[in-house]
Amino acid sequence: MRLFLKFSLILAAILIPASVLIPRAYGISFPRQPGPATDRQVRTHHIEYMDEHQPQIVLIGDSTLVLGMDPDLLAERTGRSVYRIGIPGSASALWYLLLKNNIAETTHKPEYVLVVFRDSILTAPGYRVHGSYFELVDEYAGSNEPVFIEKSFINQMNPLEIMADKYFPLYVARTDIRNAIDARIRYFSPPLLGCDRDCTDHALGELFAGADFEPQALVDAVNAAESLLYTPRQLDFEARVERSFLPDMIDIAKENGIHLVFVRIKVESGNDSPELNKYLVDLRKYLAEKDASLLDFGDDPRLTPEHFRDSIHLNETGREIFTNLVADGMREIWGER
Numbered sequence: 001m002r003l004f005l006k007f008s009l010i011l012a013a014i015l016i017p018a019s020v021l022i023p024r025a026y027g028i029s030f031p032r033q034p035g036p037a038t039d040r041q042v043r044t045h046h047i048e049y050m051d052e053h054q055p056q057i058v059l060i061g062d063s064t065l066v067l068g069m070d071p072d073l074l075a076e077r078t079g080r081s082v083y084r085i086g087i088p089g090s091a092s093a094l095w096y097l098l099l100k101n102n103i104a105e106t107t108h109k110p111e112y113v114l115v116v117f118r119d120s121i122l123t124a125p126g127y128r129v130h131g132s133y134f135e136l137v138d139e140y141a142g143s144n145e146p147v148f149i150e151k152s153f154i155n156q157m158n159p160l161e162i163m164a165d166k167y168f169p170l171y172v173a174r175t176d177i178r179n180a181i182d183a184r185i186r187y188f189s190p191p192l193l194g195c196d197r198d199c200t201d202h203a204l205g206e207l208f209a210g211a212d213f214e215p216q217a218l219v220d221a222v223n224a225a226e227s228l229l230y231t232p233r234q235l236d237f238e239a240r241v242e243r244s245f246l247p248d249m250i251d252i253a254k255e256n257g258i259h260l261v262f263v264r265i266k267v268e269s270g271n272d273s274p275e276l277n278k279y280l281v282d283l284r285k286y287l288a289e290k291d292a293s294l295l296d297f298g299d300d301p302r303l304t305p306e307h308f309r310d311s312i313h314l315n316e317t318g319r320e321i322f323t324n325l326v327a328d329g330m331r332e333i334w335g336e337r
């Protein structure tokens with residue numbers, strides 16, 4: 001009993017001052033809306049490019065798009081102008097924001113938007129939105145993004161997390177506090193040796209850029225992150241679809257006269273399971289009902305292990321093959337419409 005009382009007193013001694021000081025230090029008001037705050041700035045350079053060049057086809061995706069599809073070859077094969085928006089590290093949340101805040105805001109709307117995706121990533125709204133990924137996503141988010149905040153963050157929280165995010169300053173400011181502590185550790189000693197912040201950042205960058213890390217460690221890290229896309233919960237399409245950005249993307253495209261084409265790219269580390277096959281059947285049916293198209297090359301035998309540079313990215317030869325496959329698929333879509 002005494003131990004519990006002592007613990008409670010120490011906890012109160014920490015929490016009460018923190019609850020007063022943290023809101024003042026970081027400009028946070030409580031109670032607050034749960035989820036992160038986005039800034040007012042939205043990157044609009046894609047709008048400017050599209051209004052100037054008026055591409056007929058716009059490609060959006062992550063690094064698998066950047067390394068896996070040649071926009072010039074696609075333009076040559078289809079006879080349509082092509083603009084690629086490939087953002088490494090992006091996922092469905094950022095693609096939704098790109099469509100909403102850039103592509104749909106152009107004066108000249110493209111005829112087609114092709115979304116290059118892997119397996120179940122379209123219904124994973126909380127994938128690649130935390131930590132450094134949030135800074136990337138926030139570049140394309142405005143100050144009022146209720147759909148993004150709800151689907152990528154609030155829907156991923158349990159009730160206790162939501163309460164803490166609304167009322168508990170120490171929980172809300174945890175990232176800022178950690179960054180401040182990291183900065184003090186990083187920049188405390190170097191000035192004693194005549195090395196300022198820029199010097200320290202450069203030295204650490206050179207150290208880690210030139211370090212001979214175990215290559216397999218990076219592969220293992222990528223595979224671990226990708227494993228989320230193959231969990232039983234994630235592969236339940238019917239349970240996930242309405243909580244994803246897929247319906248919102250389809251609605252935005254229809255409102256702007258854009259035909260959405262979802263292009264499933266093959267990955268060497270793919271999971272050929274009955275659950276994934278059922279997911280893809282449900283996805284195809286859903287898109288057909290919504291008048292969106294699906295080009296599925298996830299199991300295409302023309303892409304073999306020798307066409308990959310790593311577990312998810314195509315090499316130059318694979319890139320050419322995949323681009324030609326997409327071009328052929330687009331001609332089939334045009335023949336049907």
